[in-house]
Structures are given as C-alpha cells and as structure tokens.
Amino acid sequence: MKTLQILGKEIESFIKEYEEPFESKLLSEAVNVSSKITDILNQGNIDLLKNARTLIYYVINQKDQDLVAFAKQEGIAWAEHALTLELKLEWVQAIRRTLWHFVGILDEKKNITKDRVGIYTLEKNINDNIDKFLNNFFLNYTKFKDTMFLKQREMVEHLSVPIIPVSNNVSVLPLIGSVDSYRIQIIEEKVLNDIANTRIHTLVMDLSGIAMLERDVINNFEKILAGVKMMGCKAVLTGLRPDLVRKMVHSGIRFEEDAETKGTLQETLKQYL
CATH class of the missing domain: 1.10.490 (Globin-like)
Incomplete structure (x- = not known):
C-alpha cells in the first residue's frame, strides 16, 4: 500500500x-x-x-x-x-x-x-x-x-445612557427601558467617567422611564451611587415609581446616605438651575 x-x-x-x-x-x-x-x-x-x-x-x-x-x-x-x-x-x-x-x-x-x-x-x-x-x-x-x-450591543448600550449637561455643574441621566446586569455595568462606567471628565457637582438620575430593574442589579445600582459620592458629586434620584420603590425596600436597599430623592425631574431642575 x-x-x-x-x-x-x-x-x-x-x-x-x-x-x-x-x-x-x-x-x-x-x-x-x-x-x-x-x-x-x-x-x-x-x-x-x-x-x-x-x-x-x-x-x-x-x-x-x-x-x-x-x-x-x-x-x-x-x-x-x-x-x-x-x-x-x-x-x-x-x-x-x-x-x-x-x-x-x-x-x-x-x-x-x-x-x-x-x-x-x-x-x-x-x-x-x-x-x-x-x-x-x-x-x-x-x-x-x-x-x-x-461590540454592537455595547455601542447601543452606551448610546442608551445619555448624560446630558444642563449647566456647568449639573447633568441629567434619563434611564429608559430595562436594566440588566450587562447594562448596569455600562451605566457605572459611563457615569463615573463622565463625572471625572466634566467635574460636575450634581448628577440627576431620572428613573421614571425604567420599565424593569432586575433585583440582582439593584445592589449594583447602590454601588454606583456610592461611587458618584466618592467622586465628589451629588446624586439626585427622580421619578421613583411605587413598584420600583417596593422592590428596592424589599431588597434592603437604602439610598439616603448616597443620594437625594425628588418627585419629578421638572421640580428638581427648577431647584438646581
């Protein structure tokens, strides 16, 4: 052979x-x-x-x-x-x-x-x-x-986290849709980097457009607020719906030390602008 x-x-x-x-x-x-x-x-x-x-x-x-x-x-x-x-x-x-x-x-x-x-x-x-x-x-x-x-998802997620400057010291982050474990990482990265780059004093995070916040990422959200405070920036939460508040409370999450809460974005902007 x-x-x-x-x-x-x-x-x-x-x-x-x-x-x-x-x-x-x-x-x-x-x-x-x-x-x-x-x-x-x-x-x-x-x-x-x-x-x-x-x-x-x-x-x-x-x-x-x-x-x-x-x-x-x-x-x-x-x-x-x-x-x-x-x-x-x-x-x-x-x-x-x-x-x-x-x-x-x-x-x-x-x-x-x-x-x-x-x-x-x-x-x-x-x-x-x-x-x-x-x-x-x-x-x-x-x-x-x-x-x-x-890569495409990361790009889309970055675009879905628009941090909007409304004055020299104040920016607004309107969150819309569902927030899962992947997206919360994008939010954390973008928020902390933006604060470092712009040196803003106040970041208003409007949660009225959130459709769903998964339970396992609520704890990560608390860490983001702690990070915002460590960066020398004040976090203000607006648009907290009853169902979201209940989920946070039942998860044992408290934001009082790291963030201020307000009813609506409109009244918050009136105060800070």
Whole structure:
C-alpha cells in the first residue's frame, strides 16, 4: 500500500492536470454557489475556486496546521462580509464530492489504492480533514459574529445612557427601558467617567422611564451611587415609581446616605438651575 503522502502527491498532480474539468465539475455540484462566485469575489475579495484548490492541497497532503489556519482565515472573512453558512456548507460539500469523483477516476486509471484497506485509509484521511476544516471554519465564523454582536450591543448600550449637561455643574441621566446586569455595568462606567471628565457637582438620575430593574442589579445600582459620592458629586434620584420603590425596600436597599430623592425631574431642575 502506498503511503498517504505519495497518494496525496498523485492526486494533487492529477487534479492539476485536469484543472478545467475539475472546476467545471465543482461548479456543477454547487449550483447555488456557482451563480454567486463573482458577487462573493466583489463583496469579500474571496476567490472561491482558488480557495477550493488551497483546501484540497491542505487536505490531501495532511497539512494540519495550515488547514486549521486557513479555516480560521475563511471563517473570519465570511463572517466579516456577512456571507451565509448555507453557501459555505454547499461549497465545501461540493468540493468533497468533486474531489472523490476525480480520485475515483484516478484510481480506475492507475489503481492507486491497490486494496480495500488503502481505500478506507484514504477515505478516512480526506473526510476527516475536510470535517476538521468545517469545524474550525464554523467555530471562527461564530466567534467573530459573537464578538461583533457584543461590540454592537455595547455601542447601543452606551448610546442608551445619555448624560446630558444642563449647566456647568449639573447633568441629567434619563434611564429608559430595562436594566440588566450587562447594562448596569455600562451605566457605572459611563457615569463615573463622565463625572471625572466634566467635574460636575450634581448628577440627576431620572428613573421614571425604567420599565424593569432586575433585583440582582439593584445592589449594583447602590454601588454606583456610592461611587458618584466618592467622586465628589451629588446624586439626585427622580421619578421613583411605587413598584420600583417596593422592590428596592424589599431588597434592603437604602439610598439616603448616597443620594437625594425628588418627585419629578421638572421640580428638581427648577431647584438646581
């Protein structure tokens, strides 16, 4: 039985010799992708046919490290340019079928595998490597997408914490919507940084627009108020609704030491402006 290295070189040479028929067969196997090859090239500078040849080279020559690195590169590129997993899966499976089609032709011509053991060994090697590529591709695609999602969410959350200066010494922070454990961290970061940058004396936090304040973040909110006080700034809370007050009281939270409370934002601004 020939070694996998020798078989790989024979398959590589055969595909190079029949490059045009190989590409024609590949395009016929990937009907949906073949019509989008130019669009994908223009959209993400991704040459599918060139990359198919690269993948096959790494697969049949057992270039494990290069294969994993290539899968990472491809996963990030497809995620960055919002190309769908459906197209990638169809393309790689078409590469698999086409590769085996030409391995079959080569075997008929030159009997490269010699025996059944050789066929099984070659099959396992090729399919395992293609699966390894797919697994690493999907892993890096998903990881990049998740990172982008978190960055976009952070940007949105920062925009949802607008600290509005109403005078040289007073700013207003109107909080709207639900406040979860992630958003409370954004609020803490932005509040303390803004106080440090602007050196305001009073921060009015209007809670009338809060739809929900999760119980486990109420304690974090108390810490924000303590931090505001430590920064030499006075915190004033307005718009406290009965349901929110009950939740705070039942949680054992008291704001008297770190913040002043007022009924409405309007009456507070009249006092401080």
